[in-house]
Amino acid sequence: MTEKKNIAIMGAGLVGSLLSLYLARRGHKVDLYERRPDLRTTIIDGGRSINLALSDRGWRALKGIGIEEEVRKVAIPMRRRVMHDEQGNLTYQPYGKEGQAIYSVSRGGLNMVLMNRSEPNPDITYHFSRQAMDVNLRTNEVQLRNVETGEIETIQPDLLFGADGAFSVVRGAMQKTERFNYEQHYLEYGYKELTIPATAEGSWAIEKNALHIWPRGNYMMIALPNVDGSFTCTLFFPYEGEHSFANIKTKDDLLSFFNEVFPDAVPLMPELSTEYFENPVGSLVTVKSFPWSYEGKSLLIGDASHAVVPFYGQGMNAGFEDITVLDQMLDSFDGEDWEALFNKFERRRKPNADAIADLAVMNFIEMRDKVANARFLLRKKIEGKISEQYPDRWIPLYSMVTFTDLPYSYAMETGLKQEEIMKKVMKHIKTVEDYDKPEVQQLLEKQLVQKEKLKPYKAKEV
Ligand SMILES: Cc1cc2nc3c(=O)[nH]c(=O)nc-3n(C[C@H](O)[C@H](O)[C@H](O)COP(=O)(O)OP(=O)(O)OC[C@H]3O[C@@H](n4cnc5c(N)ncnc54)[C@H](O)[C@@H]3O)c2cc1C
Ligand SMILES: NC(=O)C1=CN([C@@H]2O[C@H](COP(=O)(O)OP(=O)(O)OC[C@H]3O[C@@H](n4cnc5c(N)ncnc54)[C@H](OP(=O)(O)O)[C@@H]3O)[C@@H](O)[C@H]2O)C=CC1
Numbered sequence: 001m002t003e004k005k006n007i008a009i010m011g012a013g014l015v016g017s018l019l020s021l022y023l024a025r026r027g028h029k030v031d032l033y034e035r036r037p038d039l040r041t042t043i044i045d046g047g048r049s050i051n052l053a054l055s056d057r058g059w060r061a062l063k064g065i066g067i068e069e070e071v072r073k074v075a076i077p078m079r080r081r082v083m084h085d086e087q088g089n090l091t092y093q094p095y096g097k098e099g100q101a102i103y104s105v106s107r108g109g110l111n112m113v114l115m116n117r118s119e120p121n122p123d124i125t126y127h128f129s130r131q132a133m134d135v136n137l138r139t140n141e142v143q144l145r146n147v148e149t150g151e152i153e154t155i156q157p158d159l160l161f162g163a164d165g166a167f168s169v170v171r172g173a174m175q176k177t178e179r180f181n182y183e184q185h186y187l188e189y190g191y192k193e194l195t196i197p198a199t200a201e202g203s204w205a206i207e208k209n210a211l212h213i214w215p216r217g218n219y220m221m222i223a224l225p226n227v228d229g230s231f232t233c234t235l236f237f238p239y240e241g242e243h244s245f246a247n248i249k250t251k252d253d254l255l256s257f258f259n260e261v262f263p264d265a266v267p268l269m270p271e272l273s274t275e276y277f278e279n280p281v282g283s284l285v286t287v288k289s290f291p292w293s294y295e296g297k298s299l300l301i302g303d304a305s306h307a308v309v310p311f312y313g314q315g316m317n318a319g320f321e322d323i324t325v326l327d328q329m330l331d332s333f334d335g336e337d338w339e340a341l342f343n344k345f346e347r348r349r350k351p352n353a354d355a356i357a358d359l360a361v362m363n364f365i366e367m368r369d370k371v372a373n374a375r376f377l378l379r380k381k382i383e384g385k386i387s388e389q390y391p392d393r394w395i396p397l398y399s400m401v402t403f404t405d406l407p408y409s410y411a412m413e414t415g416l417k418q419e420e421i422m423k424k425v426m427k428h429i430k431t432v433e434d435y436d437k438p439e440v441q442q443l444l445e446k447q448l449v450q451k452e453k454l455k456p457y458k459a460k461e462v
């Protein structure tokens with residue numbers, strides 16, 4: 001066992017709360033400081049993103065601490081995309097193979113499960129309504145403000161983890177250190193959450209086990225199911241321009257626009273105009289930074305180090321995977337050189353964080369635009385067939401990201417190679433049956449077998 005450390009985690013969101021369980025299991029004493037009040041006893045306004053898509057990388061981290069089964073009970077499998085066109089016609093695209101799904105979970109519910117798990121553990125203490133204001137990275141002193149009383153206190157842990165989200169204060173302190181790289185990029189789009197409530201019978205008004213998309217070219221609405229029969233809808237919409245948040249000023253503007261572009265959804269959204277004008281518009285930002293640690297005393301993790309736009313449904317999953325990877329590294333850690341450990345961790349994770357950030361932006365274009373196209377859906381079916389025929393040489397990009405633990409960077413590189421091959425294949429395809437044409441089969445044989453364009457993943461030593 002390594003020496004017992006006093007560890008402080010800034011932020012008791014999804015990543016901070018899960019991380020505390022992993023660190024306490026190794027015998028450390030963990031204190032979490034969260035600027036918000038305890039969500040188990042307080043209704044919090046302003047917290048957005050009511051539900052989240054949980055997939056394999058996230059499940060793996062929950063399983064690693066024995067919490068998977070509890071979360072599965074309240075997770076709704078979403079097996080496919082259901083696309084709604086402007087006439088209300090539906091098309092479908094499965095996410096993966098038979099039995100594969102992404103899972104809709106409540107953000108607050110998941111956070112509570114994680115918090116409750118730490119309750120009987122004397123080595124984990126939550127401090128709510130404590131906002132990190134300033135960090136002295138050299139001394140590891142953190143200034144905290146009691147949000148309720150305004151009092152300031154200073155703590156000095158042995159190790160400090162910054163799990164304080166996309167607008168991290170711990171990262172803010174690192175930004176002032178020498179040779180720290182930082183970049184942020186806001187999309188010209190914002191998001192607003194709306195609701196499709198449960199039917200009078202308490203059931204789901206549209207297909208329950210699906211993620212619904214209303215793709216409209218340069219904007220879209222999506223809906224994820226909740227256990228109470230409702231759906232949380234999110235409108236991703238430009239801030240400015242012809243169709244934009246700026247241009248919807250009145251209830252009439254709203255209803256005439258929604259009736260025109262989302263006609264099948266409007267009758268299912270009785271509170272549309274109240275919610276639209278009351279709910280905030282959230283911004284969409286990618287944050288890339290490096291390094292993530294300082295002198296072996298502090299480390300950024302989750303969104304604090306790599307915030308990604310939500311379109312792949314991978315932000316939390318990537319943050320949870322950070323914990324899995326860190327925990328694996330702790331298995332062979334001598335307990336001495338935390339600086340070397342943190343350096344190894346950040347070098348391993350950085351290329352993957354960058355890859356999922358870029359993939360997430362790409363998936364926005366796919367969701368808001370491409371999925372409405374019959375040729376795109378045909379192409380996905382063909383890809384499914386290739387994957388069935390060459391299971392060890394071709395895992396579709398979406399599946400690599402969502403249903404495996406292959407590094408995101410490998411998924412991205414391989415996806416680009418697949419794209420090249422698909423362009424060639426699709427020149428010969430008009431219908432699914434064309435897949436069996438000799439020229440298609442020969443092309444695949446040449447690319448995949450003879451040229452070995454897509455080699456299976458081999459781990460590189462970092
Ligand atoms: C609209 C939307 C939809 C999303 N959908 C998905 C999805 O489907 N799947 C998915 O995997 N990811 C999704 N994400 C991303 C996901 O929400 C984040 O990646 C995830 O919440 C990151 O967890 P975290 O613990 O690092 O940060 P957070 O969850 O933000 O937690 C940070 C915590 O730190 C606290 N905090 C902040 N500043 C301070 C401070 N100064 N002092 C003390 N505490 C502080 C905050 O109150 C918060 O509780 C989505 C994001 C958005 C915006
Ligand atoms: N990648 C992305 O596009 C986004 C990711 N997220 C992530 O989703 C998770 C949960 O989000 P949620 O609970 O809705 O968080 P919020 O959007 O409610 O943000 C939490 C706090 O962050 C600060 N904040 C929000 N937007 C900005 C901004 N543009 N610039 C500076 N500070 C800002 C605000 O602090 P204050 O009140 O002090 O101003 C806010 O109260 C978090 O992980 C966050 O990291 C959230 C939004 C976008």
Ligand SMILES: Nc1ccccc1C(=O)C[C@H](N)C(=O)O
Pocket residue numbers: 052053081102211222234310311312313363367
């Ligand atoms: N959770 C989300 C939140 C916002 C936007 C998209 C998602 C998705 O999960 C999209 C899904 N991965 C898809 O590709 O269809």
